[in-house]
Amino acid sequence: MSKKSTRRDFVRHSAAAAAGIFVLPEIIPSSVFGTGGKTAPSDRIVMGCIGTGSQGMSNLNHFLQLKEAPQFVAACDIDSLHLAKAKTTIDTFNKDSGCRTYWDFREFLEKEKLDAVSIALPDHWHGIIYTEAVNKNLNVYGEKPICRTINDGQTIVAAVKKTNVIWQTGSWQRSLPNFRRGAELAINGRAGKIKNIEVGLPDGVRGIGTPPVAEVPPQLNWEMWLGPAPKVPYRGVSHWDWRWILDYSGGQLTDWAGHHIDMANWGAGLEYTGPVEISGSGIYPSDGIYNVPVEYDILCKYANGIEMRVANSSRLKLGMGTTWYGDKGWIHTDRGNKLSASDPKILDEVISENEIQLYKSDDHWQNFIDCVRSGDQPIAPIEVAYRAISVGLLGEIAMTTGQTIHWDPDKEEIIGNPGATRLLSRPYRQPWTLPTV
Amino acid sequence: MRFHHTFKIIYIMIKRYYIIFLLIAVVIAIFPSCRKSEVYETLLITGQSEHNWKASHPVLKQILDGTGLFSTEIMITPEKGGDMTNFNPDFSKYRLVVLNYSGDSWSEKTKQAFIDYVKNGGGVVVYHGSSIAFPDWKEYNEMTGLGGWGNRNEKDGPYVYYSKNTLVTDTSAGKAGSHGPRHDFEVRTRIADHPITKGLPARWMHASDELYQQLRGPAKNMQVLATAFADTSFKGTGRDEPMLMVIDYGKGRIFHTTLGYGDEGGGPAMQCTGFIVTLQRGAEWAASGSVTQEVPFDFPNVSGVVLRPDFKEITLDEAIDNICNYDIQKSTRYFTCLQDRIRKASGDEKTILMLEKKMVSILKNDEASAESKKLILRELSWMGSDYCIPAIKGLAEVPELKDDVTFALTRLRTNN
Numbered sequence A: 001m002s003k004k005s006t007r008r009d010f011v012r013h014s015a016a017a018a019a020g021i022f023v024l025p026e027i028i029p030s031s032v033f034g035t036g037g038k039t040a041p042s043d044r045i046v047m048g049c050i051g052t053g054s055q056g057m058s059n060l061n062h063f064l065q066l067k068e069a070p071q072f073v074a075a076c077d078i079d080s081l082h083l084a085k086a087k088t089t090i091d092t093f094n095k096d097s098g099c100r101t102y103w104d105f106r107e108f109l110e111k112e113k114l115d116a117v118s119i120a121l122p123d124h125w126h127g128i129i130y131t132e133a134v135n136k137n138l139n140v141y142g143e144k145p146i147c148r149t150i151n152d153g154q155t156i157v158a159a160v161k162k163t164n165v166i167w168q169t170g171s172w173q174r175s176l177p178n179f180r181r182g183a184e185l186a187i188n189g190r191a192g193k194i195k196n197i198e199v200g201l202p203d204g205v206r207g208i209g210t211p212p213v214a215e216v217p218p219q220l221n222w223e224m225w226l227g228p229a230p231k232v233p234y235r236g237v238s239h240w241d242w243r244w245i246l247d248y249s250g251g252q253l254t255d256w257a258g259h260h261i262d263m264a265n266w267g268a269g270l271e272y273t274g275p276v277e278i279s280g281s282g283i284y285p286s287d288g289i290y291n292v293p294v295e296y297d298i299l300c301k302y303a304n305g306i307e308m309r310v311a312n313s314s315r316l317k318l319g320m321g322t323t324w325y326g327d328k329g330w331i332h333t334d335r336g337n338k339l340s341a342s343d344p345k346i347l348d349e350v351i352s353e354n355e356i357q358l359y360k361s362d363d364h365w366q367n368f369i370d371c372v373r374s375g376d377q378p379i380a381p382i383e384v385a386y387r388a389i390s391v392g393l394l395g396e397i398a399m400t401t402g403q404t405i406h407w408d409p410d411k412e413e414i415i416g417n418p419g420a421t422r423l424l425s426r427p428y429r430q431p432w433t434l435p436t437v
Numbered sequence B: 001m002r003f004h005h006t007f008k009i010i011y012i013m014i015k016r017y018y019i020i021f022l023l024i025a026v027v028i029a030i031f032p033s034c035r036k037s038e039v040y041e042t043l044l045i046t047g048q049s050e051h052n053w054k055a056s057h058p059v060l061k062q063i064l065d066g067t068g069l070f071s072t073e074i075m076i077t078p079e080k081g082g083d084m085t086n087f088n089p090d091f092s093k094y095r096l097v098v099l100n101y102s103g104d105s106w107s108e109k110t111k112q113a114f115i116d117y118v119k120n121g122g123g124v125v126v127y128h129g130s131s132i133a134f135p136d137w138k139e140y141n142e143m144t145g146l147g148g149w150g151n152r153n154e155k156d157g158p159y160v161y162y163s164k165n166t167l168v169t170d171t172s173a174g175k176a177g178s179h180g181p182r183h184d185f186e187v188r189t190r191i192a193d194h195p196i197t198k199g200l201p202a203r204w205m206h207a208s209d210e211l212y213q214q215l216r217g218p219a220k221n222m223q224v225l226a227t228a229f230a231d232t233s234f235k236g237t238g239r240d241e242p243m244l245m246v247i248d249y250g251k252g253r254i255f256h257t258t259l260g261y262g263d264e265g266g267g268p269a270m271q272c273t274g275f276i277v278t279l280q281r282g283a284e285w286a287a288s289g290s291v292t293q294e295v296p297f298d299f300p301n302v303s304g305v306v307l308r309p310d311f312k313e314i315t316l317d318e319a320i321d322n323i324c325n326y327d328i329q330k331s332t333r334y335f336t337c338l339q340d341r342i343r344k345a346s347g348d349e350k351t352i353l354m355l356e357k358k359m360v361s362i363l364k365n366d367e368a369s370a371e372s373k374k375l376i377l378r379e380l381s382w383m384g385s386d387y388c389i390p391a392i393k394g395l396a397e398v399p400e401l402k403d404d405v406t407f408a409l410t411r412l413r414t415n416n
Helices: A007-018 A030-036 A054-064 A080-094 A105-111 A123-135 A150-163 A177-187 A222-226 A252-268 A344-348 A364-374 A382-401 A418-422 B002-034 B053-065 B108-119 B138-144 B267-271 B273-288 B316-323 B333-344 B349-364 B370-383 B386-393 B399-413
Strands: A046-050 A071-076 A100-102 A116-119 A139-142 A167-169 A194-201 A277-283 A295-301 A307-312 A321-326 A330-334 A338-341 A405-408 B040-046 B070-076 B096-099 B123-127 B159-163 B166-170 B183-189 B203-209 B222-229 B240-249 B252-257
Touching: A046 A054, A046 A105, A054 A071, A054 A080, A054 A116, A054 A364, A071 A080, A071 A105, A080 A100, A100 A105, A105 A123, A116 A123, A116 A364, A123 A139, A123 A150, A139 A364, A150 A382, A167 A364, A167 A382, A177 A252, A177 A321, A177 A330, A177 A338, A177 A344, A194 A252, A252 A307, A252 A321, A252 A330, A252 A382, A277 A382, A295 A382, A307 A382, A338 A344, A382 A405, A382 A418, A382 B333, A382 B370, A418 B370, B040 B053, B040 B273, B053 B070, B053 B267, B053 B273, B096 B273, B108 B138, B108 B252, B123 B138, B123 B273, B138 B240, B138 B252, B159 B222, B183 B240, B203 B267, B203 B273, B240 B273, B252 B273, B267 B273, B316 B333, B316 B349, B316 B370, B333 B349, B333 B370, B349 B370, B349 B386, B370 B386, B370 B399, B386 B399
Parallel strands: A046 A071, A046 A116, A071 A100, A116 A139, A139 A167, A194 A307, B040 B070, B040 B096, B096 B123, B123 B252
Antiparallel strands: A194 A321, A277 A295, A277 A405, A295 A307, A321 A330, A330 A338, B159 B166, B159 B240, B183 B203, B183 B222, B222 B240, B240 B252
16 A cells, blocks of 8 residues: 555645745645644535536535535636526535636636645546646546546556555445445455456447537536547537546446446455456447447456456346356345345454455545545545556457457556557646646 | 378378368359258248239348348239239248238138148248238138238237236237328347347337237247337327247248338338348348347447438448548448448458458548548557557558557557
8 A cells, every 4th residue: 555645744735835926825734733722613524526516516515415514715716607506506405606607717726725626527538637736736536437547547656656645536436235244255365266257338329410510508608618628619519428428438448447447456365466468349330429448348457367248237147246257156235225245144253353454435435535634545545446447458458459458457558559559548638737746 | 112102192182082072072062052042932922902013022032132141032913903813922942932922812722832832841931911911711820920910810829018027928809900190210139049039138229110010820939039119109009019920831931021111212110220130131041040140240239220221231342432432411321331341350460451351441532531540540549569669650640640559559559
């Protein structure tokens, strides 16, 4: 486990930042006062949020519902309606009208003095904004998948390692008891030695054909929404449905990699490594603006012999979720508090003290706040998230090229395949560049 | 000594020629079977039906013969009420019989000849309305597995359908066969490793068709390859009803498709790429026991219905020609056709280079649209070789392509 960031680091960073040219915010981050803050407001974690669409608002509400909710002071979005909604939510909660609003994340990051930031954006923006936020020494609650490309992910991981900020990925299944229990049974060999894993993720969605170019709604800053992605005219697709277009996302596969592949890795001890061989095939829409694969079937081989199959759930017997197959049976977990096994007795097994005890969190958002206070590693740290999405992204490369990909999980390089190697990154549209760490 | 030496040389040469001769003989012997198999002589029987057989049968012939695998002869029966004694096809001449027929009973002699044909290994395709035919002919119902209408009920066999992802054989009493109004619906592959369904999507959209439901029959030696959910909002049963079935009868193989309502010019159900391709694959399997056809890029999936108004697959040259005219609001299917070719050529450097050359020809074509060049630049950015670089650089001064040229060149510079 990497070195923890300490509260003292925070004080130093925040104090340095406070000396900057921008106006000091009214709420002073608790970190400025060090460990012994007594008064309630200053002891609260001061937060802002970037990206206030459906997932951003969901996270905001989760944070506000905590017993000791953080103090939200600022919000940033390129859609003024989303932004107004977030401000209303925050102001209502704070019983004031003080929530500051920004459309440009750069200004937000320069001016706001925060302990932490909650970020929920389309994947194509993750590389730049996650890295910028981490470079500003902000603790981050960041949505999965943490990157659109392997190269973006490597940069974000490096930034977190360098700054030692607290990073929590929005892989909240980790904080639910059925998933934790399933993974703990699996990793302690209750289905025997794990031989292979099946991961069922959602099928693709119905297409919308080729919609005409439309007028950009007045609330939307389309140029900023696109950011580093290729310039295209607005055609009515932005919020939510960006998931079905390859410039912004890899579809259901990369959306859900941060959940069920993450679970698979957790229960098989693969959290800090990756596959060595990846092959697969995808079924793509033959027409229309949506171009992500609607079906996918990927096989990953690991150095220790484990094989992981990741496919859209209609192709799998057990459908959605994660199934660990050992030499004595299987264990399956899925949403809806699902946990089942080849033999129900497996589920009654007791994990003794000298066996592997997986990290326990009862609330994903609370776990982040707790770790910001304590400096401990949260339950869904950055590298683990990067390893989970890597499986999806390498699968995407195997499908795009039609080739078997050989991957070095230590050097994090594709071996002997220049074409596939080029797909490890997506060049950014000028003037955007991936920040240096 | 000299003579002996010469003899030895001749002997060696003969031996060498013999080997070459033998090799040539072997090549000659093997070569025909290396080619894309034989053409299956096919008999399409039509002439009576509740459906528009006059519209559907030429389309069936076009679809089958379009594969190059079948040579279809059409045989039209006497009209309803006509003299069926003269309807005596010589089934033994054919590898495949396609039935687009429901009407008067055949003569006993013809029925027996058909039974013998199938028992001896003949292939049969039962198409759409033919599920209705011959309710009283026991052997026919054993061949089709399931049927409907014509006073069929529990005496004819169970209902067969899927419920909660499990195959159900339901012997409850009730009439057989019904359908609601035509509509687009989703077909779900149930057996993914059969030669007919191998490589097909798990779910695909079928265009406006009658969704046959409540079929019942002997269902012996039958596998349900695909089903469709009969939505109650279209007067459906709320069950997953069989759409594609295969049946073994004697040594014969039967492919039964309930899909393909035929209208003038085929209509959407027959123009649906899913109908066309499953028919082509099912027919090949029925004729030969295997399927050599690749799944085409335009096979529909859950993203939506795909039609082939001319019943033909896009060729690579058509794709390249049409990509040149691409505009942001036009169909992307010619481009996705090209992408599919690239994926399928994986590892075949010669084919990839051939494709790259065609792509570069679009970049160099002054008539080709800027939008088409953007698509090509994005694709070349990962799969292009040094060959494409000058052509890409040649576009650097085109203002609307500046970003895309930078994208392509940046990525092409990334290497191990």
